[in-house]
Amino acid sequence: MEKIRTVELFAGVGGFRLGLEASSDNFKVIWANQWEPSMQEQYAFDCYIAHFGESEQHVCQDIATVKSNVPDHDLLVGGFPCQDYSIMKKNAAGIEGSKGVLWWQIDDILREKRPKYALLENVDRIIRSPAKQQGRDFSIILRCLYEKGYAVEWRIVNAADYGYAQRRRRTFIIAYHNQSQRFRDLAEGVCTKGLKHMHQYIMAQAVLAEAFPIASHSRTFTESWIDEIAYPDIPDVTTQQKVSLYNAGLMMNGRIYSVDVHPQRKVPIPLRDILEKGYVDEQYFLRSEDMPRWSYLKGAKHERRKRRDGSEYWFSEGSVQFPEPMDKPSRTILTSETQVGRTSHVVVDQMTGRLRTLTPVECERLNGFPDGWTDTGMPEKMRYFCMGNALVVPLVTHIGEILHGDFTSM
Ligand SMILES: C[S@@+](CC[C@H](N)C(=O)[O-])C[C@H]1O[C@@H](n2cnc3c(N)ncnc32)[C@H](O)[C@@H]1O
Incomplete structure (x- = not known):
């Protein structure tokens, strides 16, 4: 099998790489970036290269200044710093994201490179932010991914629910491009069975459902749209979108379905x-x-x-x-x-x-x-x-195992 060319952004001390490499040798990080803005000493990067080696492909500079060097790749991973995502300006030249809001760096790279998959991680509150207009920021992210041809699933995973020693709740976001078999299969199911398929998919077939099995769900769910019919452009999403999103969800062709799910718990490590x-x-x-x-x-x-x-x-x-x-x-x-x-x-x-x-x-x-x-x-x-x-590394290993299966069957 060909190697899965992986780019690791906001690499920190390499949690994603460590987790993916534990799931398969086929994940090959071909470019990594880590830079701590507020510090002269770059301790996280030093740690990264102490383990993964010094290389021209391990870059310690502001991602905004080096994103044009990102090579073609199959999988983009990164735990991007949590900020306010929605400070949008609309000017004569079009839409412009506020500088320093790191989501827009990822967005630019996806626009340029269109990797088949992206695996991102953020804090649990990202799906609710901001408090005064719940769900807006995450909707902007979903809209950006939709515009680039991705379907997106997300789950808030508490590591302790799946047997680990820390109650750390993080949102995992997986996007798959319309060139991928997973996207095509999902599109067909949604096209023929609609929302019912979206629900069944989130509960059992999604990458995150396979990695983190679900026991049941509440009656609470949301259906919403972030396509061009609902909102002509991203500034409109920014000003108008308000939606309750739950701990599991899916966006396909601009349609969002989100539901509150309960994990199949494992006994945690004390x-x-x-x-x-x-x-x-x-x-x-x-x-x-x-x-x-x-x-x-x-x-x-x-x-x-x-x-x-x-x-x-x-x-x-x-x-x-x-x-x-x-x-x-x-x-x-x-x-x-x-x-x-x-x-x-x-x-x-x-x-x-x-x-x-x-x-x-x-x-x-x-x-x-x-x-x-x-x-x-x-x-x-x-x-x-x-x-x-950092993140709970074995959670990434679970996800990596499922993604590896997708890449193997391509
Ligand atoms: C949430 S942490 C990710 C940690 C990583 N997943 C790990 O396992 O260590 C976000 C990282 O992004 C880095 N970062 C922040 N701003 C950055 C920028 N403009 N360019 C590149 N990296 C940046 C931070 O230094 C931090 O290490």
Whole structure:
């Protein structure tokens, strides 16, 4: 079989590549890009090349400046940074996306290269954003893909539902071009059986349904349109589209069907099982002088606070578990992990019984990376940052297995 020429955008420390390569040797990353805008040191990229080698095809520059170098490819992958997608301008020259909104970089590459498949990842709230006009941003993405000849499926997957150690919910988006057999089969089914086929497809036949089996669905569903009849152009989608989208969905020929689905759950790995069992360095243990701050941040509050303009308001929030329950999967790890804060995990050290934060290796395990993956010369704080940005690698392996089947049967 010919290699599946893969381009990895927003590569971070290589979660997509690692996951795909674990599913088959046939995935060959022929071009990768990673660049951290706010930093002089490029730690994530350094980690990437420490594992995958220095090469002219591994590029550490703003994607906006190098996208014209992207070679022809079969599969585009990337976890693009989550931003506001819809700042559109319509001027004499046509539609223009706001610079810095990274969706438009992907959009440009798809316009130019039309790979057969694209596999993208983003936060779960992307399907609802923005709060004041729900579903608008994702509809813009769907419309862009529709205009380029793609059908699109999406699922919000919580890694813990499928047996992993972290409750990390991410939206996976898979687009297939009308040159692909999958698109053609789907088009035929939708043409003859309509919405019923879209529903059946999402429940069982979609790439994401095969990778992450579904047990059942709620009665809640949406049907909507983002084609030219509904909206003449993308600025019209931007100003008018508002739609409730659910955790699974499909867009085919401009028609959207979305439904709330329930996973076929596997027993998750408890946090206890991923913790380092032996000696852990003293630096990770909670210092007694920080204990009041930890307790305050993790605790329930009902207090007066001041806004920037000086006006006051009541702030309330409940308590969070402190320390973390050891018999459950972890919460989502964030880029700020281990800083004294409400969202950082505090665990009971297995050897001493004392309270401590997670080690970088434990964060790597929670994302399914090999131990020490980010131990490539970056400061510890950056190891947490990279893991907060990354994805749960074995989820990509599941998807890769299904995609590989598609490519094999082409
Ligand atoms: C959500 S993370 C993806 C992480 C990746 N999937 C992984 O496994 O590590 C997004 C990445 O895009 C990178 N990025 C942000 N702006 C960029 C730009 N303009 N050009 C290229 N990369 C960019 C960030 O540095 C970050 O590593």
